[in-house]
Amino acid sequence: MKDTQPFDHRPDPELGAALRAALEPKDDQKAFVARVMAQYERALDRSTVPTLDVLASWFRPGIAAAVAALIVGFLFGRTVLTPAPASIEAAMAPLEGPGLAALVTAQDPPDASVVFASLVDQR
Amino acid sequence: MFAEREGGAGGLGGGAGGAGAQPPTGAARMGSSEEDKGLVAKSLAGDRDAFGVLVERYAQQARRVARAVLGDPDDADDAAQDGFLSALVKLAQYDTRRPFGPWLMRIVANAATDRRRRRNVRQAEPLDPALVGGGPRPDAVAIRNELGARLQTALGELSERRRMAVVLFDVEGYSHAEIAGILGIPEGTVRSEVFHARRRLRTLLADWKEQAR
Numbered sequence: 567m568k569d570t571q572p573f574d575h576r577p578d579p580e581l582g583a584a585l586r587a588a589l590e591p592k593d594d595q596k597a598f599v600a601r602v603m604a605q606y607e608r609a610l611d612r613s614t615v616p617t618l619d620v621l622a623s624w625f626r627p628g629i630a631a632a633v634a635a636l637i638v639g640f641l642f643g644r645t646v647l648t649p650a651p652a653s654i655e656a657a658m659a660p661l662e663g664p665g666l667a668a669l670v671t672a673q674d675p676p677d678a679s680v681v682f683a684s685l686v687d688q689r
Numbered sequence: 690m691f692a693e694r695e696g697g698a699g700g701l702g703g704g705a706g707g708a709g710a711q712p713p714t715g716a717a718r719m720g721s722s723e724e725d726k727g728l729v730a731k732s733l734a735g736d737r738d739a740f741g742v743l744v745e746r747y748a749q750q751a752r753r754v755a756r757a758v759l760g761d762p763d764d765a766d767d768a769a770q771d772g773f774l775s776a777l778v779k780l781a782q783y784d785t786r787r788p789f790g791p792w793l794m795r796i797v798a799n800a801a802t803d804r805r806r807r808r809n810v811r812q813a814e815p816l817d818p819a820l821v822g823g824g825p826r827p828d829a830v831a832i833r834n835e836l837g838a839r840l841q842t843a844l845g846e847l848s849e850r851r852r853m854a855v856v857l858f859d860v861e862g863y864s865h866a867e868i869a870g871i872l873g874i875p876e877g878t879v880r881s882e883v884f885h886a887r888r889r890l891r892t893l894l895a896d897w898k899e900q901a902r
Contacts, residue, residue, distance in 0.1 A: 582859035588837035589753040602744050602773050
């Protein structure tokens with residue numbers, strides 16, 4: 567074995583051979599290469615699924631989801647967003663006497679007695 | 690985790706070399722580097738055979754480097770496989786002006802380090818006391834196995850960086866600059882790590898030779 571030199575630029579053949587023997591895989595290299603290539607093939611197969619097949623597999627669920635969303639949206643819009651129609655006449659119509667109409671159409675703030683009278687009239 | 694940097698000249702690194710093979714040097718490495726670039730280009734174009742040639746070419750080297758990190762051969766093979774597949778995914782990012790070997794070894798080393806962290810793998814099996822001394826004189830294979838076991842134990846006692854540095858330098862034949870690129874450390878640190886690792890391993894080798902006489 568050659569003399570040890572700090573920062574030697576040359577590989578040590580004897581030490582290298584001993585280390586190589588210690589680290590060298592004992593089994594056949596071909597088996598390892600075959601194993602890597604099998605993984606390679608699998609990875610390749612996974613990455614080359616045709617795009618149209620993917621789209622086709624989502625076609626039916628996509629259509630169903632879109633139809634369901636339309637129905638839900640329509641019902642929601644009809645029941646929640648549209649307020650119940652009410653005419654101003656109906657709102658203003660007194661049940662009995664002029665109490666409520668006088669209260670709503672007055673220019674000045676109502677007197678407490680008028681409000682009270684209106685409430686009494688409605689009962 | 691090792692750096693995303695690459696070193697200087699190319700490194701085939703004796704992909705299918707045997708136990709006694711020497712690290713590749715000079716023109717052979719450069720020529721292989723040119724071949725590698727062609728194979729990378731073909732692999733990128735979807736040529737499976739070209740990728741297969743790259744795997745064959747670097748399989749042994751990748752397995753040794755992974756084993757230097759992990760110790761356990763099965764874990765090392767898993768890590769080497771992860772490294773190859775990761776390299777395939779990143780192949781479009783590979784700069785063909787640079788050598789392929791250090792780029793791939795950096796990915797393999799990272800894969801091995803990741804695996805070691807995830808599984809908390811021990812660096813090396815403890816040595817069987819029966820092998821250390823005494824007993825009947827073993828045959829040549831057993832002697833080699835014993836030395837291998839001792840070296841693996843000694844490697845396991847080194848820090849991961851030191852272990853990687855000496856294996857990449859003395860086993861795989863990479864230059865200090867290339868190893869600096871693979872490990873993401875300054876070149877001077879690589880020299881220091883190689884020196885300290887060698888000192889430890891040479892002592893062990895010398896002791897073993899003394900006992901084997």
